[in-house]
Amino acid sequence: MQKQELKQGIKDSIPIILGYLPLGFAFGVLANEVGMSIIQATMMSVLCFTGAGQYIAIGVMQAGGALFTIILANVLVNLRYLLFSTSLVPYLKGQVPTAIGSLLSYGLTDETYAVAINRYQGHAPTASYMAGLNLSAHIGWITSTLLGAILGSYIGNTDSLGLDFALPAMYICLLVFMTKHTSDVIVALSSAFFCLLIGYLVPAAMGNMFNIIIATIIAASLGVLIHEQH
């Protein structure tokens, strides 16, 4: 265990936790409202750690939908992680033992992915860094869910604190970090465009996040084409 790496991972998770607070809290509140106990709501955040997927579960439960619907929707929502996780493999190879890397990938989310891949541009991955980042983010998610499930009925709207912009601000900044070459900028812009276009044409894709997968596949392929031209 490398202490410095662990510390860095924890430090890098702070902006993520800030963004998770209102989201996890709101999940706890809503879960409680649709009839989940405090333990169930919290355990869902322990075992699933999928913000969008957990919100979908609440939505389907509220509408009286079936268990099968929730699981199927979650298959779709979480498919993008196949892509994220695969793109991390070349970085982890030879640096983090496969067994540990697999276990710690439990904590892979949109946010931990963005932070980690940015870090790996300049620093080799370590199990300690992964643990610091992914576990702290996960603990933040679990804690905010628990707080929401317990305190939900006492606290009103948290929007006025501006915390709803924590994750967008983080994406914006990491996007700036990750776009060093013109080809990266073109990839990011085209992905943004296709993601919105697909979401506009097929509204269902917004809900299951398939637009992110398709836009990423198109934009990354475009990036390879641009690279080949030069």
Place this chain on the structure above:
Amino acid sequence: MSSTSIWLMIIGVSLVSLLPRILPVVLFSRYEFPELLKRWLSFVAPAVLGALTALSVLAPEGDIDISIYNKYFWAFIPTLLVAIKTKSLFYSLLVGIVIMALLHNFV
């Protein structure tokens, strides 16, 4: 939904949300990807961040909202400028959150 169904639901969601994150590392770590695939994968990060930024700013509530009333868009511009200028996650977050709080409370 009964308590048993809720637990079954949680376990089911857990499986389908964890497998796609863990399986690629388990299955692919022993292979060396071909150069072309590696390059393609290297573009996944900018693409994902482009998509996530676009969605979080232009569809903050889940529906596309391209209008002057979209507060997220107005917070996006200064945050982007600060991110480019300072290259600091801390300052970007600080500016973004403070501006969003101001927009929520005074606009």
